Amino acid sequence: MPPVIDLQKCIGCGNCDRHCPLDVIHFDGVRNIPYVKYPDECWHCGSCRLDCPVEAITIRFGPEMLYL
Amino acid sequence: MAKNLEKLGVTFETDVLIVGGGLAGNNAAIAALEKGARALIADKSSLYRCGAIAGGVDHFMAYLGTDTWDTQEAYLEWVGRIARGVVNLSVQNAVFCKELDAAIERMDRIGCTLKQPDGNFFRTQSLGQPGPYFINFNGKQLKPLLAKEALRLGAEVLEKCSISGLLTDGENVTGAVGFNIRNGNFYIIKAKAIVLATGNTNRLFENPSGLPFNTWQCPANTGAAQTMAYEVGAKLANMEFVRITVVPRGFSAAGLNALTGMGGKFVNASGEEFMSRYHPSGNRSPRYKLVEGVMKELYEGRGPVYIDCRHLSQSDLDHLKRTLGYDKDTLPDFIEQKGVDLGKDLLEIMPSEGMQAGPSEVCGSGILIDEKTASTAPGLFAAGDCADQMRCVHICTTGGYLAGKMAAEFAMGSGKEPKLRLPQIRELRKKAFAPMRTSGTISYRKVEDTLRKMLWQNAGPARNERSLQVALEKLEELSQCFKEIRAKNYHELMRVHETHQILEVAKMMCTAALARKETRFGVYHHRTDYPEVDEEYEGQIVLWKTEQGMKTSFKKLDYDKIPLS
Numbered sequence: 146m147p148p149v150i151d152l153q154k155c156i157g158c159g160n161c162d163r164h165c166p167l168d169v170i171h172f173d174g175v176r177n178i179p180y181v182k183y184p185d186e187c188w189h190c191g192s193c194r195l196d197c198p199v200e201a202i203t204i205r206f207g208p209e210m211l212y213l
Numbered sequence: 214m215a216k217n218l219e220k221l222g223v224t225f226e227t228d229v230l231i232v233g234g235g236l237a238g239n240n241a242a243i244a245a246l247e248k249g250a251r252a253l254i255a256d257k258s259s260l261y262r263c264g265a266i267a268g269g270v271d272h273f274m275a276y277l278g279t280d281t282w283d284t285q286e287a288y289l290e291w292v293g294r295i296a297r298g299v300v301n302l303s304v305q306n307a308v309f310c311k312e313l314d315a316a317i318e319r320m321d322r323i324g325c326t327l328k329q330p331d332g333n334f335f336r337t338q339s340l341g342q343p344g345p346y347f348i349n350f351n352g353k354q355l356k357p358l359l360a361k362e363a364l365r366l367g368a369e370v371l372e373k374c375s376i377s378g379l380l381t382d383g384e385n386v387t388g389a390v391g392f393n394i395r396n397g398n399f400y401i402i403k404a405k406a407i408v409l410a411t412g413n414t415n416r417l418f419e420n421p422s423g424l425p426f427n428t429w430q431c432p433a434n435t436g437a438a439q440t441m442a443y444e445v446g447a448k449l450a451n452m453e454f455v456r457i458t459v460v461p462r463g464f465s466a467a468g469l470n471a472l473t474g475m476g477g478k479f480v481n482a483s484g485e486e487f488m489s490r491y492h493p494s495g496n497r498s499p500r501y502k503l504v505e506g507v508m509k510e511l512y513e514g515r516g517p518v519y520i521d522c523r524h525l526s527q528s529d530l531d532h533l534k535r536t537l538g539y540d541k542d543t544l545p546d547f548i549e550q551k552g553v554d555l556g557k558d559l560l561e562i563m564p565s566e567g568m569q570a571g572p573s574e575v576c577g578s579g580i581l582i583d584e585k586t587a588s589t590a591p592g593l594f595a596a597g598d599c600a601d602q603m604r605c606v607h608i609c610t611t612g613g614y615l616a617g618k619m620a621a622e623f624a625m626g627s628g629k630e631p632k633l634r635l636p637q638i639r640e641l642r643k644k645a646f647a648p649m650r651t652s653g654t655i656s657y658r659k660v661e662d663t664l665r666k667m668l669w670q671n672a673g674p675a676r677n678e679r680s681l682q683v684a685l686e687k688l689e690e691l692s693q694c695f696k697e698i699r700a701k702n703y704h705e706l707m708r709v710h711e712t713h714q715i716l717e718v719a720k721m722m723c724t725a726a727l728a729r730k731e732t733r734f735g736v737y738h739h740r741t742d743y744p745e746v747d748e749e750y751e752g753q754i755v756l757w758k759t760e761q762g763m764k765t766s767f768k769k770l771d772y773d774k775i776p777l778s
């Protein structure tokens with residue numbers, strides 16, 4: 146399962162969009178918010194969370210991984 | 214010419230083009246720039262967090278001269294033993310040993326020291342090592358720190374750029390082309406020398422979790438360098454091996470070395486410590502033996518299998534808990550969300566997916582390189598997991614740096630201005646965007662899923678002459694679907710290119726596996742029709758492109774003398 150972005154905390158810096166090694170997160174320039182565009186392609190590397198300046202990103206694993 | 218070029222795409226010019234800005238590519242850029250050459254790095258992602266080390270790494274293999282096992286000679290002697298039949302000691306000496314001291318110093322200088330806060334090295338022993346060769350360190354910020362250093366030295370960077378083909382003048386490589394994965398801009402890069410550094414090949418075999426991007430190594434690495442080098446006639450070696458590891462069940466995450474290095478034990482359903490039945494080093498056996506042990510326990514009905522850390526001292530457990538996230542940032546989250554406490558509970562494990570990569574931590578798989586990291590195609594160098602003698606953080610750091618130096622020397626010494634050929638660029642451009650124009654409706658994912666299942670069945674941890682031939686026939690048939698794979702946007706276009714690369718690497722793997730009529734590194738190349746190790750095969754299967762298709766030859770390797778100069 147992909148990362149969860151807390152839009153209440155997000156300040157729209159764009160780091161997660163720019164740094165994701167798999168091009169999973171894209172930035173919606175109109176609404177000025179990031180969104181997870183390709184959830185199935187997340188590698189769970191944690192880069193988006195590491196580089197978010199306001200800790201708006203959490204990683205939650207889905208049942209398909211936790212209970213396999 | 215310049216005008217005509219500009220009509221085709223956005224143009225760049227440099228001395229050394231580095232394809233892939235991960236660990237090896239970033240080190241190559243630093244070296245080329247320090248030599249005074251211009252360097253341009255192209256990567257599909259951003260230089261700050263791309264490739265295998267994006268979220269961090271935690272161990273660096275090295276000898277430090279503290280004891281008899283801790284010398285260059287002892288290290289090379291061990292390497293020749295553990296990676297016999299694939300490792301070229303003379304190249305290892307050049308790409309690792311001679312660059313080691315400078316690499317340790319460089320890590321320190323850029324702010325990613327290998328030392329603990331108390332100034333000492335924290336060393337652990339695993340994977341069949343004769344002594345604690347692994348230095349544990351905090352590599353969480355290694356990627357951004359390397360990026361900063363390259364930018365400080367003046368690197369030019371093309372981010373979100375997928376390189377799709379190399380340019381040649383019939384003799385030397387002269388540059389490369391690629392496209393922006395967001396806006397589709399076509400890039401034409403003229404270069405005097407090229408370092409390929411796009412890593413190993415993932416998403417190649419069926420993933421036991423059913424999730425193709427849930428991979429141990431970086432799923433953005435799909436064999437681009439191997440495929441492009443092959444196209445321009447460079448030779449490749451060690452391509453037959455299917456690398457597998459042991460991962461927590463459900464999550465194909467790195468972290469095994471941290472657990473076993475601290476003393477974690479492998480146990481089966483009845484609590485038996487089973488690894489001693491497979492190898493004298495038990496829980497600290499070479500990786501391919503650990504995989505074999507886990508697979509056998511599971512398939513012979515003694516599973517589930519676990520890693521047991523409950524016996525560790527409180528201080529070791531604390532160290533482990535504090536540092537486990539250095540290697541895979543999200544592994545502590547996974548363990549916690551599973552409800553596992555390493556001090557009290559067992560952690561269930563399973564074999565990972567297969568991939569194309571070196572069969573050992575001290576030897577690679579991919580483009581055949583010499584002592585100068587040069588491929589057999591003039592002007593083309595290779596570094597990191599895509600080169601036949603490099604693997605893991607230690608050699609990708611040292612060897613990446615050497616490749617940058619050598620490419621810069623070549624670029625500045627040649628004095629020749631690369632000449633680009635317009636028809637070649639037009640052809641590559643047409644090919645690159647073809648999936649956006651097709652009337653076909655197949656998705657890349659469908660083709661890849663089929664390939665992965667088929668390859669695991671026929672060329673995975675058990676293979677024979679017939680199954681490998683069947684795999685090659687089916688791969689040929691899958692190639693025919695390519696015209697019909699459609700990309701709806703440039704992100705998908707990148708994925709279609711990756712599928713193509715994965716398919717080409719699969720063909721190389723099966724062809725090389727057919728040529729090695731023996732078993733070596735256990736399940737990494739297990740020929741059920743030739744189940745024993747055969748001394749005749751102490752050397753590399755080398756492959757390259759000819760007009761009649763893929764050819765292979767055998768290159769004997771010498772282990773009688775350890776090169777120390």
Ligand SMILES: Cc1cc2nc3c(=O)[nH]c(=O)nc-3n(C[C@H](O)[C@H](O)[C@H](O)COP(=O)(O)OP(=O)(O)OC[C@H]3O[C@@H](n4cnc5c(N)ncnc54)[C@H](O)[C@@H]3O)c2cc1C
Pocket residue numbers: 166232233234235236237238255256257258263264265266269270271272273274374375376377410411412413429430431433434435437467540541596597598599604605606607609
């Ligand atoms: C989570 C994890 C932890 C690890 N921990 C350790 C450790 O502690 N110690 C150790 O020794 N080893 C470790 N390894 C292995 C080690 O990190 C790798 O062997 C090494 O980083 C590979 O370096 P590389 O430069 O070859 O590839 P990478 O660093 O992966 O770089 C390849 C780059 O190429 C780019 N690329 C791919 N295709 C294209 C294309 N067509 N166009 C443009 N760019 C492209 C990718 O985006 C990527 O950035 C770990 C691996 C992982 C995944």
Ligand code: SF4
Pocket residue numbers: 147148164165166167168169170186187188189190191192193194
């Ligand atoms: S965890 Fe890694 S792959 Fe997944 S969205 Fe974040 S940066 Fe991208």
Ligand code: SF4
Pocket residue numbers: 150154155156157158159160161162179193196197198199200201202
């Ligand atoms: S990195 Fe954090 S703050 Fe920046 S855009 Fe992403 S979620 Fe928002």
